[in-house]
Amino acid sequence: TDCKDGINHQRSCSCGDVQKEAHAWDSAWVVTTKPTCTEKGKKTRTCTKCGKTETASIPAVGHSFGEYKITKQPTALATGTKTRTCTKCGKTESIAIAKLKPIIALSATKLPLQLKKSTTVLKVTKMQTGDKVASFTSSNSKIVTVHKTSGKLTAKKVGKAIITVKLKSGKSAKCVVTVQKTPVKTTKIQVKP
DSSP states (O other): OEEETTTEEEEEOTTSOEEEEEOOBOSSOEEEEOOOSSSOEEEEEEBTTTOOEEEEEEOOOOOOBOOOEEEEOOOSSSOEEEEEEBTTTOOEEEEEEOOOOOOEEESOSEEEEETTOEEOOOOEEEEOTTOOEEEEEESOTTTEEEOTTTOOEEEOSSEEEEEEEEETTSOEEEEEEEEESSOOOOOOOOOOO
């Protein structure tokens, strides 16, 4: 029995007739290079008649990622990150998490203040994680002045002024301060335990 063109075997008869025979491959492929998540592998098999080997590729297996886990929390000023890991090869994949939507709330939206008196009652009571107060400003400093960082209000003249509180995220809120000659009457008291 001879191998012809490395494809088929041929068998000759005493009468001169020639018959082609297929290779007699081993029943099992032998993996010579294991496939990875991204790279193809290789396998071979051998003909039991002529010893010829045949090689074939094994498709890459692809990544098998687990669930995303937050590795950096987002804030109002910075994006966060979430990462997942391939359970087969350990490759990590990360994507960004959008910044948190800014929010702001003040302790008051309207505030009476007696002439020539000061107060620090105007406070930011709610803002998003990571955000900070950037500034306090007065629409009319002849009526009410405000300390840029502490928010301390001082009444200078009878009238109204709008105090704007701006956060680093750009979110802002306003409070109308009314300066009056008469003392400010207490209308409500809240006590925290």
